[in-house]
Amino acid sequence: MKPKSSKNIRVLDIYARLCEGKSVNKAEDAKKFGVDARTIQRDIDDIRVFLDERQMGYAPDGRSVVYDRNDKGFIMAGSEGAMMSNSEILAVSKILLGSRAFTKKEINGILGKMINGCVPLKNMKLVKELISNEQFHYVELGHKTYIxxxxxxxxxxxxxxxxxxxxxxxxxxxxxxxxxxxxxxxxxxxxxxxxxxxxxxxxxxxxxxxxxxxxxxxxxxxxxxxxxxxxxxxxxxxxxxEEGEFRKRIQFMYSGHLMKIQLKFYGENPEPVLDRLPTARIVEEKEHQFTISAEVYGKGILMWLLSQGSRIEVIRPESLRQEMKKKVEEILKLYS
Known part of the structure; x- marks a missing residue:
């Protein structure tokens, strides 16, 4: 039997292995630390009390130590309140990579800090593998500016x-x-x-x-x-x-005066319009035809309207309708 170790070292060692997703066997740990199984049980109970007290914190700790009959040992179940789940970290990582908002050096640093600081140790390898290919092929924007x-x-x-x-x-x-x-x-x-x-x-x-x-x-x-x-x-x-209200009404970050517009959508489902324009509401509905009103800032809306082809017709204001018509005529000239 090994010399008896201090309680602090034992508890920290057990806690660290539980956080790493490892199983703790009382008999094996008793032999490892030179104590009896009842002492290891008391150490585990101390960790349970610690986790219970953390439930009352700002970011409640959802972890608990439970006995796993398959492993014949104690494991850590649940997740720490301040940690992110596999799904959350994967979603945020994919959004960051898809945004292409940062240089390659910046995105690698951000993802590394986020994974190391927010993901439970036992999930780190899996999360890194799930984003590794997209991270490797990440293409930064042309300006290459650190922001x-x-x-x-x-x-x-x-x-x-x-x-x-x-x-x-x-x-x-x-x-x-x-x-x-x-x-x-x-x-x-x-x-x-x-x-x-x-x-x-x-x-x-x-x-x-x-x-x-x-x-x-x-x-x-x-x-x-x-x-x-x-x-x-x-x-x-x-x-x-109020940037939230402004964001609802701006398209492609083109500024300008606030406009009230009315559109006709031709199709079965107007959801793409309602999703694109958060202020949009349906004012009239017929078979495969929806009249929609919305508020927008500036002329950035033209870029999106043109992308919708014949599914969208501008009704008013008349100035926007005429500008849409002019843009369509200019496009037609390119193909005549």
Missing amino acids: QDKLWHIGTNIKEHNLIEIKYSRGEHTGVVTRIIEPMAILFSEYYFYLNAFIVKPDKDGKYVHKYDYPAIFRIDRIKEYKELREKFQVSYADRF
Whole structure:
């Protein structure tokens, strides 16, 4: 028999093996640590008490130590409250990989930290294998810009209501413009992170005022430089910017005035329209024909409408209907 070990070492060793998904056999552990089986049982009971107390925490621990008759030993069942399940970590990993929002270096770092910090030890190998192929073939976007720190710094300025000055490039072959802005929200859509902000300019008294009555949208990877100005902007509770409501009404991150539109959908199931436009509602229904109303910001909606072909007809406003007609005619000319 081995020399008797300390209680702390025994309990930590048993707990670590249980967390790794291993089975604990009382007789084997008693021999391993130089104690009797009743002592090992008391150690297991101490771990059970510890887990029970964690049930009352901020992120309740759903784990418990149970006896497995097949393994003839004790195992850890359930999952830790702060941990993610196999399904959750796999879903989030797939979303991150599919978004292509980060450079390859960034995505590898994010996935590694997330798996190592949020996945139970016994599931790590499986999760890594399930995403390994897609992670290996991950294709980063052309701009190859590291944006994680930029996201945090801009987010801090949003929270603290700081005016910031940005140098912004509209594209690879265009110049850089300087803007002073009130940052409002960070959004993600179609591969890119965007900053919603009001462009401001000084009035005759030198006070900054909004240049437009709707926010501009800036791709964050195209913000070349930014600096915090020593000036705050005020936002009343009633006038606060609600990015969730804005997100419902924006398409492809094209800003502009708010429009009320009406469409006709020709088909059996209007679900694609209702899913794409969160503010959409059916106002009239006939056989294979649905009249739908919605609210949208700007002209980004045109890109999606054109992708629907003959299934969608714009009814109003008339200006949008005419613009849709003009775009269709321009497309037809390409094939004439």
